[in-house]
Amino acid sequence: MKKSNILLILLVGFISTAIAQKKQITIEEIYGGAFRTEGLDALRSMNNGTQYTILDFDRSNRTSSIDVYDYGTQEKVKTIVSSADLDGVQYFTSYEFNGDESKILLATEVESIFRRSTLGIYYVYDVASKQTIKISDTKIQEPTLSPSGKQVAYVADNNLFIFDLTSKTTKKMTDDGVKNKIINGVTDWVYEEEFAFVKAFDWNANGTKIAFLRFDETNVPEFSMDVYGEELYQTQHVFKYPKAGEENAKVSLHMLDVKTGTISKVDLGNPYYIPRIKWMNNPDFLSVQTINRHQDNLKLHAVNAKNNSVSLLLEEKDDAYIDITDNLTFLADDSFIWTSEKDGWNHIYLYNEDGKLMNQITRGDWEVTQYYGYDQKQDRVYYQSTENGSINRGIYSINSNGKNKKALTVAEGTNSADFSADFTYFINTYSSATVPPKYSLYKALTGKKVKDIKDNASLLDKLRAYEVSPKEFSTININGNELNMYMIKPLDFDESKQYPLFMYQYSGPGSQNVSNRWMGANDYWHQKLVSEGYIVACVDGRGTGFKGRDFKKVTQKELGKYEVQDQIAAAEKLSELPYIDEKRTGIWGWSYGGFMSTNCILKGNDVFEAAIAVAPVTSWRFYDTIYTERYMQTPQENASGYDENSPLNYPERLKGDYLLVHGSGDDNVHNQNSMRMAEALIQANKQFEWAIYPDKNHGIYGGNTRVHLYNKMTNFIHENLRDREIGEESEKPMIDSKKVKG
Known part of the structure; x- marks a missing residue:
């Protein structure tokens, strides 16, 4: 025997022994926090620029504190306030300074409403006197200190209030707020989810005015979800949710004079959406962004708060859509910085105070x-x-x-x-990645x-x-595009064997899964699967982000067409590799990724043997107006785009094994999507597996929920991919699953 062969055998034996000594990652460890990273909690720079504050938690004693650190030395300088020293104040979980850092807003007993909105009990802490004042005995939303720190504006029961810290009195500034009808000062469900903000009011620079949005939801259709809970009868959660093509809330801009309490409406010319308001440095001028229903025509307005007159600063149009951002920044003279994709890539622009372009x-x-x-x-x-x-x-x-x-x-x-x-x-x-x-x-x-x-x-x-395999980044040429990809192979990878391929993706517009960053929870799960004999791959297809406007927006009016084509073609190309078993290919995804994996096992029924869809959209007709119409226009305008890419319309194509998962309390992608998918498959006489998690929202978590879900998914793919019996149709020798741990 050649010396080189002896060395190779010894090396393989050494690697196998070394791997055998390593532990496999477990799902219980992943969701028990065993691999949690340490960070810097709630860091905020102080006005002096030389120090910053951090919210520190002592979970054993249920106390929290705001501590000051020096940038240069990184040493702790002092503690501004600790919950342990405050009588009657519970452990606080967030904080906010006013403009001159003389007051701090402390949040306690915070509970979630939807994705970003919360209710809580709030206090104002005076840094100099060390006194604490409770704002309200009942839970409130979005309290915000005035620039002087003498007042707090907040929302409760859909109305705007102002609390005076000196007199400790509260004034109700609006009185028409009604649940599921009129909202003042905070956003409705669809604005919160898709325009990514909740607080819909803002103090001007000298605290004399508050601009706020009012939502009239009267004609928005209601959606209801059963909440099963633990009582004898379930309850219903009813809220306004405008699905694609349905009526949205009527949104208007109003100006509150804080001293007099008078409110005036600002005439913006009947805008469809008002996704951002922001005061300029000049306290008399407010900037307002409006956008049309198709979201392809954005206007930036200046409102003179003295007389509510409106002028146009900037207008952008796009053949597809325009993203809303928080990048607008006013400089000292109220010239401003803006970002735009108008040259084909997202870049930074400078405009003067009149909206004239000064420079890209x-x-x-x-x-x-x-x-x-x-x-x-x-x-x-x-x-x-x-x-x-x-x-x-x-x-x-x-x-x-x-x-x-x-x-x-x-x-x-x-x-x-x-x-x-x-x-x-x-x-x-x-x-x-490393x-x-x-x-x-x-x-x-x-x-x-x-x-x-x-x-x-x-x-x-x-x-x-632990057994942790490296991500191998590369590109793959699919449908004329170089797509970003990563692949993860077992540590004891043997090119002469064949492995099942398990693909992961999200694929939504502007998203990115293939990125050079540290692992998240799904990455750890993928590592577990790789250690049990899989190759995991992820490909970012057309429509994903950070490769220019045209690459991202090619899917316009056809969500689920080009993205699905790319995943199917990628799976086919990867299956040509000698170490991939083309008869054992699976795909999974969550939300948009579940929409994709469902489409892939139907349209790619000769390519994929198994698919998992978690909380999937199954028809964009069921999803909300702002997100869906941004990319698809309305169903009335683009019926073919909605229906030709909906898996509800071709369930008979299912050949492989399919696992469908949803939370019954999903306020975002409603369980309706999976119920309709299940019914379509039943009527097509197609067998499938599914799981409904009671009262769980779009994240499907809480208690042992994630452990249960990921064990279910692991068992499903073991049964239908790794341990799948192929018969004689596969010409390639398969990896011996009995030798694979797990």
């Missing part, structure tokens, strides 16, 4: 993915982008004239930044590292005892 600040075939702010003293714009590759993120700065760009932190992987108030420092968070989050302090102007703060090294040490 960034440009190139890459995307600005985060705008951090502008240091007017140094004339530096700070941002995150994909300049170092679409799966990576780097931090950069540039002058407002588009010159003197500087790379600050651009190591391959994902860099994000949290800047001090005066842009002297930033804390960089870095991670990659490095858990590391926190480091940098000088913003030079990009020079000052010191490391935290690195999660203990997690890496812990993971050395």
Whole structure:
């Protein structure tokens, strides 16, 4: 025998022994928090720019505190307030300073309403006197301190209130709020979910005015969900939910004069949506964004609060749609910074106070993915982008004239930044597929590292005892496009054997699953599967983000067409690899990903042998107006786009094994989607497996729920992929599943 062959056998034996000594990740560990990373909780820069605050928790004693740290030394300077020192105040879970940091808003007993909205008991803490004042005995929404710190505006029972801290009196500023009819000062369900904000009011710079939105939901259809609970009879949760093509709430802008209490309506010319309001630095001027129902025509208005007159600052149009962001920033003279995809890539623009374009600040075939702010003293714009590759993120700065760009932190992987108030420092968070989050302090102007703060090294040490396989990043040419992909192979991968292929994706517009960042919960589950004999792959197809406007918006009016074609074609191409068993291919996804996996096993019924769909959309006719119509227009305008890509319309194509999962309390993607899918499959006489999780929302979590769900999914794919009996139709030798652990 050749010496090289002997060495190879010895090496294989050594690797096998080393792997055998490692532990497999378990689902119980994943959802028990065994691999949780450490972070910096609720960090906020202080006005002085040299210090920041962190919300620290002592979970054993059920106390919390706001602690001050020095940027330069990273040493704790002092504790501003601890719940242990406050009589009658429970453990607080969030905090907010007023403008001059003399007062702090403390949140306790917080409970969720929907994805972003909450109710809670709130207190105002006076930093100088160390006194605490309770705002309301009942739970309220979105309390916000006035610039002076003397008043708090908030919403309760769909009405706007102002609490005076000196007199400790409360004034009800609106009185027409009614559940499921009229809302003042906070958003309705669909705005909260799709425009990503809840607080729909804002103080001006001197606290004399509050601008707020009013929602008239009277004609919006109601959706109801049974809540099974633990009592003898279930209850019903009824709320307004406008499905695609149905009527939305009528939204209007109003101006409250705080001193007199008078409210006036601002005439914006009957806008369809008002997705953002924001005061300028000049207390007399409010900026308002409006957009039409198709969301392809956005207008930025200036409202003069003295007389409610309105002027147009900026208008954008797009053949597909325009994204709403929080990047609008007013400079000292109320010139402003804006981001746009109008040149084909998302970039930063500078306009003067009258809305005239002064300069395109960034440009190139890459995307600005985060705008951090502008240091007017140094004339530096700070941002995150994909300049170092679409799966990576780097931090950069540039002058407002588009010159003197500087790379600050651009190591391959994902860099994000949290800047001090005066842009002297930033804390960089870095991670990659192989490095858990590391926190480091940098000088913003030079990009020079000052010191490391935290690195999660203990997690890496812990993971050395487990079977963890690397993500192999690459691209794959599918339907004329180079698509980003990763693949994970077993540590003892043997190219002469064949492995089942399990694909994961989300695929929604502008999304990204293939990214060079640290693992999330699904990644750990995938690692478990890989250690049990699978190859896991993920491909970001057409319609996903960060590769330019045209790549992202090609799916317009056809959600589920090109994305499904790409996943099917990718599975076919990967199956050509000698170590992939083409007769054991599965796919899974959650939400949009569940819509995709369902379509894939139907339209790709000769490619996929198994699919899991968790909380899937099965017809876009069932989903909300703002999200769906942004990409599909209305069903009345685009019936074919809705129906030709709906799995409800071809259940008879099912050949493989299909697992359908939903939470009965999903207020977002309603369980109706899965019920209708189940009925379609039943009437097509197609067998399938399914699971309904009682009263669980779109996240399907709580107690042992995630452990149960992921064990169910694991068992399903073991039975239908890894341990699948193929017969003689497969020409390739299969991996011996009996030799695979698990």
